[in-house]
Amino acid sequence: xxxxxxxxxxxxxxxxxxxxxxxxxxxxxxxxxxxxxxxxxxxxxxxxxxxxxxxxxxxxxxxxxxxxxxxxxxxxxxxxxxxxxxxxxxxxxxxxxxxxxxxxxxxxxxxxxxxxxxxxxxxxxxxxxxxxxxxxxxxxxxxxxxxxxxxxxxxxxxxxxxxxxxxxxxxxxxxxxxxxxxxxxxxxxxxxxxxxxxxxxxxxxxxxxxxxxxxxxxxxxxxxxxxxxxxxxxxxxxxxxxxxxxxxxxxxxxxxxxxxxxxxxxxxxxxxxxxxxxxxxxxxxxxxxxxxxxxxxxxxxxxxxxxxxxxxxxxxxxxxxxxxxxxxxxxxxxxxxxxxxxxxxxxxxxxxxxxxxxxxxxxxxxxxxxxxxxxxxxxxxxxxxxxxxxxxxxxxxxxxxxxxxxxxxxxxxxxxxxxxxxxxxxxxxxxxxxxxxxxxxxxxxxxxxxxxxxxxxxxxxxxxxxxxxxxxxxxxxxxxxxxxxxxxxxxxxxxxxxxxxxxxxxxxxxxxxxxxxxxxxxxxxxxxxxxxxxxxxxxxxxxxxxxxxxxxxxxxxxxxxxxxxxxxxxxxxxxxxxxxxxxxxxxxxxxxxxxxxxxxxxxxxxxxxxxxxxxxxxxxxxxxxxxxxxxxxxxxxxxxxxxxxxxxxxxxxxxxxxxxxxxxxxxxxxxxxxxxxxxxxxxxxxxxxxxxxxxxxxxxxxxxxxxxxxxxxxxx
Amino acid sequence: xxxxxxxxxxxxxxxxxxxxxxxxxxxxxxxxxxxxxxxxxxxxxxxxxxxxxxxxxxxxxxxxxxxxxxxxxxxx
Amino acid sequence: xxxxxxxxxxxxxxxxxxxxxxxxxxxxxxxxxxxxxxxxxxxxxxxxxxxxxxxxxxxxxxxxxxxxxxxxxxxxxxxxxxxxxxxxxxxxxxxxxxxxxxxxxxxxxxxxxxxxxxxxxxxxxxxxxxxxxxxxxxxxxxxxxxxxxxxxxxxxxxxxxxxxxxxxxxxxx
Numbered sequence: 001x002x003x004x005x006x007x008x009x010x011x012x013x014x015x016x017x018x019x020x021x022x023x024x025x026x027x028x029x030x031x032x033x034x035x036x037x038x039x040x041x042x043x044x045x046x047x048x049x050x051x052x053x054x055x056x057x058x059x060x061x062x063x064x065x066x067x068x069x070x071x072x073x074x075x076x077x078x079x080x081x082x083x084x085x086x087x088x089x090x091x092x093x094x095x096x097x098x099x100x101x102x103x104x105x106x107x108x109x110x111x112x113x114x115x116x117x118x119x120x121x122x123x124x125x126x127x128x129x130x131x132x133x134x135x136x137x138x139x140x141x142x143x144x145x146x147x148x149x150x151x152x153x154x155x156x157x158x159x160x161x162x163x164x165x166x167x168x169x170x171x172x173x174x175x176x177x178x179x180x181x182x183x184x185x186x187x188x189x190x191x192x193x194x195x196x197x198x199x200x201x202x203x204x205x206x207x208x209x210x211x212x213x214x215x216x217x218x219x220x221x222x223x224x225x226x227x228x229x230x231x232x233x234x235x236x237x238x239x240x241x242x243x244x245x246x247x248x249x250x251x252x253x254x255x256x257x258x259x260x261x262x263x264x265x266x267x268x269x270x271x272x273x274x275x276x277x278x279x280x281x282x283x284x285x286x287x288x289x290x291x292x293x294x295x296x297x298x299x300x301x302x303x304x305x306x307x308x309x310x311x312x313x314x315x316x317x318x319x320x321x322x323x324x325x326x327x328x329x330x331x332x333x334x335x336x337x338x339x340x341x342x343x344x345x346x347x348x349x350x351x352x353x354x355x356x357x358x359x360x361x362x363x364x365x366x367x368x369x370x371x372x373x374x375x376x377x378x379x380x381x382x383x384x385x386x387x388x389x390x391x392x393x394x395x396x397x398x399x400x401x402x403x404x405x406x407x408x409x410x411x412x413x414x415x416x417x418x419x420x421x422x423x424x425x426x427x428x429x430x431x432x433x434x435x436x437x438x439x440x441x442x443x444x445x446x447x448x449x450x451x452x453x454x455x456x457x458x459x460x461x462x463x464x465x466x467x468x469x470x471x472x473x474x475x476x477x478x479x480x481x482x483x484x485x486x487x488x489x490x491x492x493x494x495x496x497x498x499x500x501x502x503x504x505x506x507x508x509x510x511x512x513x514x515x516x517x518x519x520x521x522x523x524x525x526x527x528x529x530x531x532x533x534x535x536x537x538x539x540x541x542x543x544x545x546x547x548x549x550x551x552x553x554x555x556x557x558x559x560x561x562x563x564x565x566x567x568x569x570x571x572x573x574x575x576x577x578x579x580x581x582x583x584x585x586x587x588x589x590x591x592x593x594x595x596x597x598x599x600x601x602x603x604x605x606x607x608x609x610x611x612x613x614x615x616x617x618x619x620x621x622x623x624x625x626x627x628x629x630x631x632x633x634x635x636x637x638x639x640x641x642x643x644x645x646x647x648x649x650x651x652x653x654x655x656x657x658x659x660x661x662x663x664x665x666x667x668x669x670x671x672x673x674x675x676x677x678x679x680x681x682x683x684x685x686x687x688x689x690x691x692x693x694x695x696x697x698x699x700x701x702x703x704x705x706x707x708x709x710x711x712x713x714x715x716x
Numbered sequence: 717x718x719x720x721x722x723x724x725x726x727x728x729x730x731x732x733x734x735x736x737x738x739x740x741x742x743x744x745x746x747x748x749x750x751x752x753x754x755x756x757x758x759x760x761x762x763x764x765x766x767x768x769x770x771x772x773x774x775x776x777x778x779x780x781x782x783x784x785x786x787x788x789x790x791x792x
Numbered sequence: 793x794x795x796x797x798x799x800x801x802x803x804x805x806x807x808x809x810x811x812x813x814x815x816x817x818x819x820x821x822x823x824x825x826x827x828x829x830x831x832x833x834x835x836x837x838x839x840x841x842x843x844x845x846x847x848x849x850x851x852x853x854x855x856x857x858x859x860x861x862x863x864x865x866x867x868x869x870x871x872x873x874x875x876x877x878x879x880x881x882x883x884x885x886x887x888x889x890x891x892x893x894x895x896x897x898x899x900x901x902x903x904x905x906x907x908x909x910x911x912x913x914x915x916x917x918x919x920x921x922x923x924x925x926x927x928x929x930x931x932x933x934x935x936x937x938x939x940x941x942x943x944x945x946x947x948x949x950x951x952x953x954x955x956x957x958x959x960x961x962x963x964x965x
Contacts, residue, residue, distance in 0.1 A: 172723060175769055179780065183765075186781060278956040279835055282845065283876065284885040289893055291852045291962055296893075298900035306906045313907065403912035404794045410899070413797065417896060431960070530788045533758055536737075540730040540762070548726065 001134055002660050003632050004087070005080040008043045010060040010073060010096070013697070015710040022662065025690035026655045029664045032671075032678060034703075036695035036711030037664045041146055041636040047077040047092045048131070048140055055106040059096045061706035064104055072097035083134055083629075087116040090131050139631050142619055146636045170552060173545035180538035187531035191519050198522035208515045215508045219501065226497040233490045236483050238601035243480050256459045263452045267445055274441045275434065290427040300414045307407050311339050317401040343384045344408070351381045546580070552622075553578045553589065559618035560611075566653045567610045567646065574600055576611055591615065605641040610650070613638060617657060624659065632660040639665060648687075655688045680716075692716040720770035721747045727762050757791040796909075797895050800920050801873040805927050806865035807843065811935045818842050818938075818949075821868055825881050835949060837884070839868040840875045844890060845955065846934030847927060851897055852962035855933025858925065865928075894927065902926040 005021050008014040013036050020029075020040075031037030046058070059075055067073060078091035095108040111127035135143075195205055244253060275281075282288040346354075346362070354360055355377055360367050367373035520528055560576045574595040581588050593600040593611055603611065616633070624630050639647045647667055654661050668684040671677070678696060694714040701708040728744045728751075737758055744759070745751040748771075751763030761784055768780040775783070807815075815821075819836035820829065829837050836842045850856070859865060872894075876887035902922050908914035941948050941958070948954055 172719070172770070176723075176727075176765070179765060179769060179777075182777060183781060183784060187785075276952040278953050280837070280884070282956060282959065283841060283887045283890065286887065286890065287956065288845065288848050288890070288959060290959060291848075292893060292897070295851070295897040295900050299896040302900055309907065310910065402910040404910050406794050406796050406906065406910055408793045409795045409797065413892060413896065417892065428960075431956070526789065530785060533761060533788065534784075536732055536758065537762060537765070540727050540732055543730055544726050 001081055001083045001629060001631050003079055003081050003662075006040075006044065007076070007078045007080075008040070009076040009078075009093075010063045011043050011046075011058055011075055011077055012039050012060060013709045013711040014039065014043070015060045015062045018711065018713050020693060020713060021691075021715070022660070023691040024660055026651075026688070027660070027662045027691045027693070028651075028687070028689045029662065029693045029695060030666065030669055030680065030684075030716075031664065031695040032666055032669055035697045037666065038146075038636055039711065040695065041144075041634065041664060043077045044079070044634060045144060045146070047079055047090065048135070048144075050092060052094075052109040055094050055109060056096070056104055059104055059106075060710075061102075062708065062710050064096070064098055064102065065707040067098045069098050069100065081134055085118055088130055088134060089114040089116070090127055090134070092127075135631065139623060139627075142616060142623075143631055143633045145613075145616065145634070145638060170545060170549040173541065173548055176541040177538070177545050180534075180541035184531070184534040184538045187527070187534045191524075191527045191531050194524050194527055195519050195522050201518050201522055205515070205518055208511055208518070212508065212511050212515065215504055215511065219504045219508065222497050222501050222504065226494065226501060229490055229493045229497060233487065233494060234599075234601070236487045236490065237599070239479065240483050240487065241601040243483075253459065256455055260452065260455050260459065263448055263455065267448050267452070270441050270445050270448070274438050276438060281434075285427075285430070286423075287427050287431060289424050290431075293421055293424055296414075296417055296421060296424075300418065303407070303410045303414050307342065307411060308339060310402065310407055311342060314401055315339055342407075342411075343380075343387050348381065348384060351377060351384070355381065549580060553580060556615070556618055556622060559621055560614045563614035563617045563653065564611060567614060567650050568607075569649055570645070572607070574603075574607075576614065606643070606646065609638060609641055610646070613650070617654075620659060621657070630659040632662065634662045634664075636664045637666065638663075639667065651687050651689075718748075720766050723770060724748050724751055724763060724766045727766070728759070733758065757788060760791070761788060794916070796899075796916070796919065796923075797892065799916055800895055800898075800923050801891055802871055803920060803924055804867045804869060804871050805843070805924055805931070806859075806867040807846075807928065807935065808859045808932055809864040809866050811932075811939070812866065814935055814938060815839055815842060815868070825883060835955065838870075840870050840872075843868075843931060844875065844894070845959075846938060847894060847931040848934070849937055849958060849962070850930035850932065850934030851901075852959065853933065853937060855937060856901075856926075856929050857933040857936060858929040859932050895923075898923045898926050901930075 002024055003022050005019060007020075008018045010016065020027075029037060029040060031040075055075070063073060072095050074093050075096055076091060076093035078089060078093075080087065080089045082088075090111070090113050092111045093108075094106050094110070096104045096106055098104050111131070113125040113127035113130035114122050115125050115130065116122045192205075192209075196202060278287075350361075354367065355374070358366065358368050358374065360373055360377065365373065367377060557576060557578045560578075564576055565573050572595075574593045577592050577594050579590050579592065581590060591611075593603050593607065600607075613635075620631065620633060639650055642650060647665075651663075654663065668681045668687070670679050670681050672679065680694065684692075692715075694716055695711050696714070698708075698710040698712055701710070725744075725746060733739045733744070734741065737756070739756060739759075743756075745754055745763075748763050748767055751759050752767065754760045754763070764783050764787060765780065768775045768783065818834060819839045819842040820832055820834045821839050823838045824832050824834055825837050836845070872891055873888075876890055878884040878886050902925075904919050904922055905914055909916065909919050937958075951957075
């Protein structure tokens with residue numbers, strides 16, 4: 001189908017009659033903002049979809065101004081099309097009657113159709129029916145593109161799915177999967193009823209049915225959780241990507257993030273090494289003994305004084321005893337009647353060593369065998385050994401001075417702790433060292449914190465070098481860390497839900513198999529066989545339908561990417577990916593831009609535009625293949641976010657697609673700064689097209705006075 | 717080739733028929749008319765359904781169900 | 793050979809009931825280690841730790857203040873011989889050795905007629921009683937010091953170094 005001519009009479013800025021004689025292929029209409037470009041688009045849109053409402057708003061002010069009160073004129077948009085060799089004219093119009101200055105009433109709203117056959121004979125036909133026949137509304141919907149904001153006709157979940165259903169064979173298969181399910185359900189019910197009749201299995205069967213119902217419900221529940229978690233993940237990743245996309249240098253950001261993480265880990269490590277459990281260390285490290293030395297000294301002195309006293313007393317006692325009892329206990333007398341040392345000091349081992357070496361090792365004098373010194377030591381040793389024995393053998397015989405010996409143990413205590421004194425002296429130093437260590441670690445941490453602050457500021461700066469406003473940016477920054485945390489949690493949720501679903505699935509499978517087993521054994525075997533066949537048939541139907549759907553999507557995807565690459569040649573491309581997702585009770589199709597398997601969540605406007613234009617061209621191409629007919633496409637300013645290069649690419653591309661295109665753009669127009677006159681840039685001569693027009697307002701005009709507004713059409 | 721034949725053929729390409737029902741690719745019919753005369757129950761059953769839904773005179777649910785079950789009753 | 797130390801450590805020393813609050817706020821009966829101790833906001837994991845601390849504090853500061861006869865005494869039912877045993881706690885070290893130190897200090901500071909003890913004229917139990925009395929007196933002194941510090945500055949002990957500092961700052965006698 002080709003539009004041969006569009007005529008706009010007295011519609012808004014189009015005063016009187018304005019004609020566009022269009023050609024096949026690419027028609028470019030140039031126009032500055034506000035000079036009639038978009039109104040052209042709106043006129044065509046009104047022709048296709050306009051209703052009998054607020055018509056007085058559509059009247060050309062200039063024309064109204066010229067009309068006498070009481071007179072009327074027609075506002076009209078008409079289109080001449082050619083299809084299968086036949087010409088048709090569709091006109092939508094209404095009558096405007098001037099009632100007062102600047103006011104009119106409207107009437108006679110109509111849509112007319114004229115059909116002209118090859119012989120040139122014209123017949124009047126129903127305008128609406130003619131329009132729908134020539135340019136079916138489903139195709140119209142995807143052929144008119146108004147501005148970049150509205151290019152995203154795929155926002156709604158089902159839009160794309162509906163489109164696919166419209167064009168692909170998949171729509172024929174809907175009823176099969178429906179019927180397949182219907183037949184299978186009936187067959188399964190028949191089997192169940194038959195099984196139930198077998199009383200033996202009734203209880204078990206009922207329980208299994210109950211279990212299965214419960215599991216199905218659980219599964220549905222978790223599916224919902226999983227879906228919403230996945231949506232949240234996508235949302236968060238989108239937000240994060242948005243934040244990161246505004247970063248002019250994404251690599252630097254990544255490096256910074258890693259550095260920040262390293263510093264934080266180091267700080268955490270150092271903090272862990274600081275030990276400030278001082279109170280506990282009083283005990284565990286014995287620091288509480290820091291001032292103990294003097295007390296030990298007191299103790300040692302007391303004990304040794306007592307020991308001496310004891311020996312004194314004992315000595316006196318023994319002397320007395322010795323006189324009375326004779327030589328029972330041979331005591332070696334000391335020079336000067338000095339108080340002898342306790343029996344066990346020096347110890348037996350040391351005594352034996354000294355005797356063996358024939359030296360008194362305390363004063364370093366010889367004690368050769370037979371000498372006084374030697375005999376003295378020998379007697380001592382003997383006395384000690386005898387004392388060890390005597391105690392046990394003769395408890396009652398001897399009257400002892402001292403019944404008990406506490407001194408021995410006290411002595412030992414004194415000696416053993418004497419050794420430890422050197423450790424006590426070190427305590428203050430140890431404490432000081434620990435304080436210093438902790439202080440050093442704290443200083444280190446402080447330095448690291450300063451560094452951390454710097455890095456974070458740096459990161460904020462990078463995030464701040466972005467193209468979004470300060471307000472939004474501060475939101476983004478504020479949320480950045482929270483989103484990262486959320487993402488981690490949601491990802492964990494996703495894993496959990498997926499695992500749970502898997503286990504539910506396997507439980508379900510087991511239960512169903514159990515149920516089947518019962519069925520197989522009890523129900524009528526014919527019913528079983530029937531049910532099994534119908535189960536398979538349903539599977540076949542569903543699988544085939546999905547396959548058809550996927551085949552179409554595959555085609556759509558390939559075509560879209562071909563167009564996409566062409567528009568974006570020499571620049572980032574990525575891949576357009578269509579995914580079919582089976583939601584709870586409907587199928588949706590999602591479109592994503594991916595680069596190396598990573599989803600690109602928030603592409604910039606230019607990318608989005610080229611992505612959608614590619615998809616729409618792909619759809620158009622597919623529609624042509626399926627319907628075996630071409631339909632025109634009308635674009636209003638699709639390239640405003642494109643740079644010069646991309647615009648040139650785009651123009652070349654759409655020049656080469658087969659169907660008719662009408663393209664409204666404002667590029668290639670130049671306003672002279674001094675004279676304010678408009679002219680067409682030289683570059684436009686190189687732009688390939690089949691025909692070009694220029695709509696501009698008649699000069700001079702007053703932008704505040706609609707009566708001066710008159711768009712003129714210049715064919716170039 | 718009528719659409720219903722295309723639809724039938726697209727169903728018959730499903731792997732279940734080859735794997736589970738052990739049918740040869742060559743044995744598969746290419747029209748609904750042919751399939752309605754098949755001696756393989758699953759093929760005929762599918763053909764019945766396609767005929768019921770996509771022929772020039774589609775049938776109601778209960779009729780379709782009856783057709784299929786009666787046929788299977790006889791064939792199995 | 794007799795061992796006065798062994799005998800002494802089977803006892804359970806007491807403290808004045810006026811200090812009950814200190815024990816409930818600063819330490820945890822039956823013990824609280826690690827996270828639990830932090831959660832409960834205690835400085836000492838066990839009652840005996842506080843008791844030991846107060847003893848040394850009183851000892852180093854020479855604050856020998858016997859519990860007045862009229863005051864009621866109480867204890868936390870934990871024999872000295874178990875004090876410092878941390879075998880069930882992996883995060884703490886065993887400090888049962890401090891028992892010996894306490895005994896040493898007590899013996900040094902208590903007037904016991906050792907000769908009479910060894911002759912048998914002084915009953916071992918009585919000797920141990922004397923030791924315990926000294927212990928309770930020094931501990932009482934230490935607890936009073938802690939109480940006074942808290943009255944002076946209720947936030948004093950919030951620093952991790954406070955208890956350590958009190959010991960380190962002791963004017964050596």
